[in-house]
Amino acid sequence: MIGEKVIVIGGGPAGLLTSLYIDRYDVVIYEEHSSVGKPKHCAGLVGEKIAKRLTSILGSKIIDNKYNEIRFYTPRGKFELYFKKPIIYHVNRPLLEEVILDKVLSKGHEIIYNVKVKPGNRPDIVIVDGREVRGYKIIACDGPYSLFRRKYFRPYKQHLIGIHYIYRTKNLDENMIQILYNSLTPDFFQWVTPLDTDTVMIGFATLTYQVHPDKIVEYISRKVGLELGSKIEVYGGAIPVDKPLKKPIVDNVLFLNGDAIPVTKPYTGGGLLGISILSPALGKSIDSGDLSIFERIYGILKSRINYEYFATILTRKIGYWIPPYIVSFMYRLGILDHSDYDNHYRLFLKSLPLTPYMIMKILYP
Numbered sequence: 001m002i003g004e005k006v007i008v009i010g011g012g013p014a015g016l017l018t019s020l021y022i023d024r025y026d027v028v029i030y031e032e033h034s035s036v037g038k039p040k041h042c043a044g045l046v047g048e049k050i051a052k053r054l055t056s057i058l059g060s061k062i063i064d065n066k067y068n069e070i071r072f073y074t075p076r077g078k079f080e081l082y083f084k085k086p087i088i089y090h091v092n093r094p095l096l097e098e099v100i101l102d103k104v105l106s107k108g109h110e111i112i113y114n115v116k117v118k119p120g121n122r123p124d125i126v127i128v129d130g131r132e133v134r135g136y137k138i139i140a141c142d143g144p145y146s147l148f149r150r151k152y153f154r155p156y157k158q159h160l161i162g163i164h165y166i167y168r169t170k171n172l173d174e175n176m177i178q179i180l181y182n183s184l185t186p187d188f189f190q191w192v193t194p195l196d197t198d199t200v201m202i203g204f205a206t207l208t209y210q211v212h213p214d215k216i217v218e219y220i221s222r223k224v225g226l227e228l229g230s231k232i233e234v235y236g237g238a239i240p241v242d243k244p245l246k247k248p249i250v251d252n253v254l255f256l257n258g259d260a261i262p263v264t265k266p267y268t269g270g271g272l273l274g275i276s277i278l279s280p281a282l283g284k285s286i287d288s289g290d291l292s293i294f295e296r297i298y299g300i301l302k303s304r305i306n307y308e309y310f311a312t313i314l315t316r317k318i319g320y321w322i323p324p325y326i327v328s329f330m331y332r333l334g335i336l337d338h339s340d341y342d343n344h345y346r347l348f349l350k351s352l353p354l355t356p357y358m359i360m361k362i363l364y365p
């Protein structure tokens with residue numbers, strides 16, 4: 001190891017996964033909580049590409065469920081999509097963070113808990129317990145309320161607030177995810193995800209809650225015909241919905257990753273895709289000193305997210321339910337592939353020739 005330290009702020013997937021790809025430097029991760037992955041906030045849903053990518057690095061146990069059926073409830077009706085192979089996978093969090101951490105520690109890197117790190121007065125300095133600490137490189141993966149983003153870039157405009165209710169239940173179709181669109185959360189969707197034979201996750205997100213979350217759960221369970229038993233857990237968190245930063249690097253010393261950028265998919269709020277693409281590139285760039293690896297991968301990811309960002313803004317204004325309506329139509333035409341879940345960009349391009357017809361159908365149902 002070279003004698004200098006890389007400092008990583010945040011023991012979430014972005015901080016941990018980036019650390020996993022650093023071999024030539026000692027890494028110290030600072031995490032403000034007493035363990036990784038808590039408090040829980042994520043639904044953990046990813047597509048095939050990311051599930052494969054994560055399991056190839058971390059082993060298959062991080063995926064604890066797969067789904068090959070989707071049912072959409074939109075203002076224009078109910079649509080069911082069946083696939084031969086799974087289209088959506090459930091990543092167990094916090095197991096994801098715990099498994100990455102084990103690997104990171106076995107490389108000789110270190111994690112220090114219960115410390116909230118603040119930015120210092122230079123990009124290579126951070127404040128730890130009131131003391132200045134210098135790092136060879138600083139990697140800020142401090143999540144959706146990133147202090148480093150706030151100090152060095154423009155603040156976030158908005159966050160969606162997502163909430164999950166976990167219940168015991170009986171009448172579950174274990175293979176099916178149900179997605180609902182309605183006026184209770186007009187700027188995002190609601191999701192019903194089986195976690196095992198008798199446990200369900202009911203989730204939803206919105207920019208501002210006009211209706212009490214308990215009432216939203218009541219509505220969803222009635223709509224999908226779920227008999228809810230005892231409530232096991234409620235958790236949630238913030239999903240940044242801004243465009244990704246132009247360049248998440250300050251003076252070639254400070255780097256941002258994950259929700260601090262953010263690299264979340266604007267339509268679904270999924271952050272694991274961007275993180276699992278970007279983190280290896282960032283780690284390898286720091287190791288080799290060749291930042292072009294990170295810059296190239298970031299450039300590709302950013303332009304895809306930007307496309308989706310503008311499409312999402314549009315749907316938030318005219319109807320968040322329109323994309324699944326189009327997707328259901330593409331499914332009936334046989335041009336939807338199970339790997340499209342990861343590739344909203346490809347989905348968008350595929351749907352373009354259908355757009356005039358779909359606009360007519362939406363305006364004159």
Ligand SMILES: Cc1cc2nc3c(=O)[nH]c(=O)nc-3n(C[C@H](O)[C@H](O)[C@H](O)COP(=O)(O)OP(=O)(O)OC[C@H]3O[C@@H](n4cnc5c(N)ncnc54)[C@H](O)[C@@H]3O)c2cc1C
Pocket residue numbers: 009010011012013014015030031032033036037038041042043044045046115116117118141142143144147161162163164205236237238239257258259260264269270271272273275
């Ligand atoms: C309701 C909800 C549902 C979601 N569902 C999905 C989904 O289905 N699929 C998907 O792919 N993504 C989903 N996401 C998004 C995904 O969870 C995030 O994109 C991902 O967790 C971001 O990882 P991160 O490492 O950047 O940040 P985080 O996971 O937030 O981790 C940041 C870490 O940094 C620590 N930290 C913060 N500030 C400091 C500080 N100053 N000093 C020290 N430590 C600090 C925090 O304690 C935390 O451990 C969801 C998010 C929410 C809120």
